[in-house]
Amino acid sequence: MSGHRRLAAGLAVLLVLLTGCAGRDSGGGRTLTVLAAASLTEAFRDIGAKFSAEHPGVRVRFNFQGSTLLAEQIRQGRSADVYASADTRTMAKVVRAQAAAGQPRTFATNRLTIAVPAGNPAGIASLADLARPGPAVVVCAPQVPCGAATQDVERITGVRLSPVSEESNVKAVLNKVIAGEADAGLVYVTDARAAGEQVRAIDFPASKRAVHSYPAVVLKGADHPELAAEFARFLQGTQAREILGKYGFGTP
Amino acid sequence: MQPADRSAPRTQRRRGAPVERSRTGVPAPLWMPAAMALALLVLPVLGLLTRIELSRLPELVTAPAALDALELSLRTSLAATVLSLLLGAPLAVVLARSRLRGLRVLRAAVLLPLVLPPVVGGLALLYLLGRTGPLGRLLEDAFGVTVPYTSAAVVLAQTFVAMPFLVVGLEGALRTSGARYERVAATLGAGPWLTFRRVTVPLLVPALGSSLVLTFARALGEFGATITFAGSLRGTTRTLPLAIYTTAQSDVDAAVAMSLLLVVIALLVIALVGPKAVEGRGD
Structure with missing residues (x-):
């Protein structure tokens, strides 16, 4: 009997945990979701911090993965605000899938x-x-x-x-x-x-x-299109260039 | 089932064999979660089927890269299963029959690979047998053998994650059958080796089928430990799961086609060997 009760209690706890996980954190401010190539990890963390500092109430949430994996997720309907790829070929896939809003622009190079x-x-x-x-x-x-x-x-x-x-x-x-x-x-x-x-x-x-370029684009279905466009512009600015340069990226 | 139950007179049902009742009467509240469990297991595979690009399927499934991966997968998984049997079956006997102290700790150690994420297993193998690991350096210095990046590394990784299934399956069978037959054999004058061959091994046979199938299936699906420990190179270490992962980076249709190969093999294994082995064990 007590075993059953314990099982029921365990299930209840599990249920609470599950529903808790499902709930989004809502801090009142806006959260910009950026999908970026794994090689951008360190530089983009710094850029995100700078961008947040200049835009109070805005949090930049990154997801760093292989560019191709992210491109495929976008094609499968993953929604996000900005996509930054490690090469133009992968970006072209996203554009071909009509998931990009506007033209991708190169913001850095690498070799x-x-x-x-x-x-x-x-x-x-x-x-x-x-x-x-x-x-x-x-x-x-x-x-x-x-x-x-x-x-x-x-x-x-x-x-x-x-x-x-x-x-x-x-x-x-x-x-x-x-x-x-x-x-x-x-x-x-x-x-x-x-x-x-x-x-x-x-x-x-x-x-x-064999230098290759890193393009970024605002995605269709972005939660915050204007903010996303601003982030894409920010990537072209001197502050972002400086950070990218510090990590060894070249300028287009 | 239920109408038949209801029509049966109460007294008769109470007098009926309890075994009969427990086999037929599924309590109503269980149907819903059971259906959901089945849906959770089956629907994703059906989802995979909907992504198949039928026009490209024959070409994708017979692509050299896919066939290389398939061949490597079958070869390494078979090798891992044989290795698991040769090493794991004796371990199961030891765990079930010996009176070693600290047997509980050993048993827990066998379960460890089941609980560990495979990637951790791969790292562990790498830090032991890698070129800079203690054992790996020894092997390289003494025999000029490098383990990582070889098909042998794939087999080791697969055995690491799959052998526990065999050990646990066989040990369970031995423990439920009990040691009385062996004791009788001993009283009749049979030595330990003869007893093992003529009594213990036959006791293992019913559980062997299902354990081997589980072991092979787990080895076939191995991904994390392999990619971490063995690397990924076509024809040498890129098994079907690794090939699916790599291909999915650029050509999802091809990756889905390869996944289909894996699903078909899995179904074949289950259909050919699975039910029979499981039934044999149940009865």
């Missing part, structure tokens, strides 16, 4: 670099070293922007990589390098910088010929 563990155990010095047999090289899968950028680099330089693993996002590549599980990885300049002392970045000239 690849070679990241090696702090001690550089495999003695990597150039891109050609990655094609040697021996070093365990990890790159992004061609399906995601950083992998597309990797393919661009391979095409431009003629260097054929044979990676031991193709990860689904750039942070996974970086983590393998940090953990010492890979001798080298191709990551964005910004990711290598964010990792600080944990990795060493080895620049290669061809990366400057």
